[in-house]
Amino acid sequence: MSGAMTSPVLFHLDEAVIGYGSRAVLRGCQLSIATGEKVALLGESGAGKTTLLRQLRSLRPADVAWCPQNTGLVPMLSVFHNIYMGRLDRHSFFYNLLNLVHPLAQPRDEIAALAQQLGLQEKLFTSVDKLSGGQQSRTSLGRALYQQRPVFLGDEPVSAVDEVQADQLLQLICARHETMVIALHDVALALRYCNRVIGLQGGRIALDQPASACDPAELLRLYAHA
Amino acid sequence: MQSSSFPLIPVRDSSATAMVRTSALFVLVALLCLPWADLSISTRDPWQELARLGWGLLTPSFDNPLTLLEALANTLAFALQGVALGAVGGFLLALGYRRAAVRRFAAFIRAIHELFWALLFIQLAGLSPAAGVLAIAIPYAGTFAKIYGELFEEVDPSARQALPVGTGALSAFFFTELPQCFAHMVTYTRYRLECGIRSSAVLGFIGLPTVGFHLETALKQGQYSEAAALFYALVLVIVTLHGWMRAKLLPLYLLAVLVWLPPVAQFNGALVWRFFSEDIVPAPLRQGWNGEGLWRWLHALWSSQIAPGLGNTLVLALLALIGTGLVTLLTFPAISHLFGRPVTRAGGHFFLVLMRSAPEYLLAFVGLLLWGPSMLPAVVALSLHNGAIIAHLVGHYSDSLQLRDDAVTGLNRYLFEVLPRIYRTFLAFTLYRFEILMRETAMLGILGIPTLGFFIDSAFTEFRFDRAMLLLLVTALLNMSVDMLARTLRRRLHLSSQPESL
DSSP states (O other): OGGGOOSOEEEEEEEEEEEETTEEEEEEEEEEEETTOEEEEEOOTTSSHHHHHHHHHHHSGGGEEEEOSSOOOOTTSBHHHHHHGGGGGGSOHHHHHHHHHSOOHHHHHHHHHHHHHHTOGGGTTSBGGGSOHHHHHHHHHHHHHHTOOSEEEEESTTTTSOHHHHHHHHHHHHHHOSEEEEEOSOHHHHHHHOSEEEEEETTEEEEEEEGGGOOHHHHHGGGSOO | OHHHHSOOOOOOOOHHHHHHHHHHHHHHHHHHHGGGOOOOOOSSOHHHHHHHHHHHHHSOOOSOHHHHHHHHHHHHHHHHHHHHHHHHHHHHHHHTTTSHHHHHHHHHHHHSOHHHHHHHHHHHHOSOHHHHHHHHHHHHHHHHHHHHHHHHHTSOTHHHHTSOTTOOHHHHHHHTHHHHHHHHHHHHHHHHHHHHHHHHHHHGGGTSSSHHHHHHHHHHTTOHHHHHHHHHHHHHHHHTHHHHOOTTTHHHHHHHHHHHSOOOOOOOHHHHHHIIIIITSOGGGTTSOOHHHHHHHHHHHIIIIIHHHHHHHHHHHHHHHHHHHHHHHHHGGGTOTTSSOHHHHHHHHHHHHHHHHSOHHHHHHHHHHHHOSSHHHHHHHHHHHHHHHHHHHHHHHHHTOOOOTTOOOHHHIIIIIIHHHHHHHHHHHHHHHHHHHHHHHHHHGGGTOSSHHHHHHHHHHTTOHHHHHHHHHHHHHHHHHHHHHHHHHHHHTTOOSOOTTO
């Protein structure tokens, strides 16, 4: 696998056992992901996609824009604040506190522009507990995009929105990140936006192919019970 | 197989059993305490006094309204300043609540009742505004630290996990935990302000210029109409709190009370130095180390004050716990929509509001006037006040129950439909209240009931500060142990650990 790659290796797992505490979720993970790859993670829920994504995040925390499946939004704060949180690590505490109390012009403009692309411009100063599930999911995605990191790691980032929006959002993610690894459950979307597909089944990597070599019927088999 | 030859034995596995057992255990222990409890009535004609008191409650009057207003303003000034300072201190402590040392420190400062803190600060700073403000602020900070700290710990961690790696601790806290807890914190803080007004009123009984000061005078002179006017004014301030306490007005209120009653004190440096370097050193150690003398001092103090004080405090608190439970179970139907009519519910609310707003200390003081010094006034006072608080919560909780259309009515409804359903909540509230009962019980000693507070008060009056310190320490340790015991019990019974508005 890695022999074909010319770009620098970003993530490398070698026969890794990954899990929480003493409970292993993934075994025998042999995996390399290079800069520039667009990887789709497929598999049933419980197959280990989230675990694998978390492991990848922990390998390069500073390069990763992180979009978790449970959105982790703060319900009583506005869309602006929740997106702003993507850059809490880059400012001093007092600058952050100031923006919490009264958004400053620069972050407000930046985030308004981003919200525009996400279709959230009207909701910029609405608290997220008053948004629909799809809008919340887009806010969570906005927070990850605002991080502006080279590697996007997303756990079902578009599962709560309709097909048209999913298309647009994935375009946005692809355009703004050099490398991405996203868990998806829509095989067609995976083949359209990714150049590599990793299938997980029963805690193991069951499939790892270029997207161009994938047979959709074979991918569906990942969702059959082992 | 067995069923053919042996009758099936029903499995005893009832959720009610564990709760009944716990309740029965408390009742049993309280009954065992009875022989040690002095519940005698020593006044000559308690009924006549009660009639006079009742007449006073019906005919409130106050000769000098300006004095009344001034006392109310002072009461609010101590309460607002004390609670505000306590909330800020508690918030700072709550930031470090993960550390065991911070938790223990908070438990220690809240284990000592505000009246004891007041006795202490009055020694150091005289009858000054600062003494009153600090007396409220310090124990309240301990309570705020606990409630805020537990709120922060229980926040859904997913928001924090989604933050970019490398986010500063304070930034993360202000953007995730704080916004998620803020509404709860505001509700709780407002509730504590209500408690603070009561505490502030009671500080008057030991000399600070609040409502309690005038209440004590009026009650001692038997001027019950005047006392009633003061009491109603206090209740009115507390009951209308939700109306006048607005977030936007808070800065204005704080500024006003700071101008009205600047928290200053004339510290006498030499006196304070003497207090810490000499007065609180155990007497036998003042001329150098004297192990044998210290041992004799401790032994004498143990047998003459600590042991009887501890015993009486425990006995009284247990009796008050049972009394509180009884008052709750008897009075909550009075405000529940499952029983009675609008008229009876209005009456029930009125009674519960009066009892909730009346500080235990005031009720016990009145009880002493009626029945003379024994544990009886204290038991009744603690049971009425705490029972009313829990009955209010349980009554509201019972309104959320959905009974089927053909459910029985009357006593059968109470016993079969309602009591089993509310009992777990009732137990949780009552056990939570036990910690508060213990604090209050120790404190009521100041009225002459020989609990720990009685000996603490005597030690302060006799300027034996070394004894006072040791007794305060014992009281604090007792309260901290009860705190832990109640927490363990709640956990074992799977009761919620944090009734929000107690």
